[in-house]
Amino acid sequence: MSRIMSLRHAILGFLSTTPLSGYDLRKAMDASVQHFWPADQAQIYRTLTRLVAEGLVDVQEVDGDTRQRKLHFATAAGLAELDDWLRTIHPVEDSREPFLIKMFFGGCIGAADVCALLLARRGEAEALRATFQGIAASIPESGDLNTVLRRATLLSGLRHVEAEILWIDETLEALK
Structure with a gap:
């Protein structure tokens, strides 16, 4: 499975528990999965954009302290894809060291x-x-x-x- 595919599922995993802005998603990833699945801000935002385009994530604008915030959340289709991915056995990947x-x-x-x-x-x-x-x-x-x-x-x-x-x-x- 490619890095992009696993990043999309990591994002769906985070968004399955709570809606997050792109910034908050990056913070959550940095505080938890960065040691085994690092992703920079650009990768996260590109993947979020793809997930929205595919109907797996939706966006809701809410009032923030100083401006509108875009909260992303997993749709039913996104949750179904995450569920399918979580239940699928994947072969051990070759690593490059x-x-x-x-x-x-x-x-x-x-x-x-x-x-x-x-x-x-x-x-x-x-x-x-x-x-x-x-x-x-x-x-x-x-x-x-x-x-x-x-x-x-x-x-x-x-x-x-x-x-x-x-x-x-x-x-x-x-x-x-």
């Missing part, structure tokens, strides 16, 4: 430079792990279905970054 290409061809630059790259990457991974751990501390370990699934999603990210740190440490050890 530029860092692994660097490691694959790292012999061209020598062990010292490869170690420097690995150490820099480890620092980034440690920072991300700390971020995930901080977020995890704010999410209850149990609760309603949404809470449990949001925590599980976060823990998936945490486990991936922990695995990367372990892989880096093993690779550094092998290069000694």
Whole structure:
């Protein structure tokens, strides 16, 4: 499934719970799914425009503090598409990881430079792990279905970054 397709479903997911302006949608995404599905403002607005054109999202203008605000909400057709997408099993996607290409061809630059790259990457991974751990501390370990699934999603990210740190440490050890 393409990035656009998954972005459209992420947007439909957010709009299935509450109407949001484009700005509020961006804030909601930045506060939750940005670590595994980043999208910039232009991508969000382009996708919203497409969803409106397809009849999956509708727009309502409401009075804001200083001006009219456009609130987007999922239509019945949008909710049906989201439901169908959520229930469909999708194959594991191929990923592209530029860092692994660097490691694959790292012999061209020598062990010292490869170690420097690995150490820099480890620092980034440690920072991300700390971020995930901080977020995890704010999410209850149990609760309603949404809470449990949001925590599980976060823990998936945490486990991936922990695995990367372990892989880096093993690779550094092998290069000694």
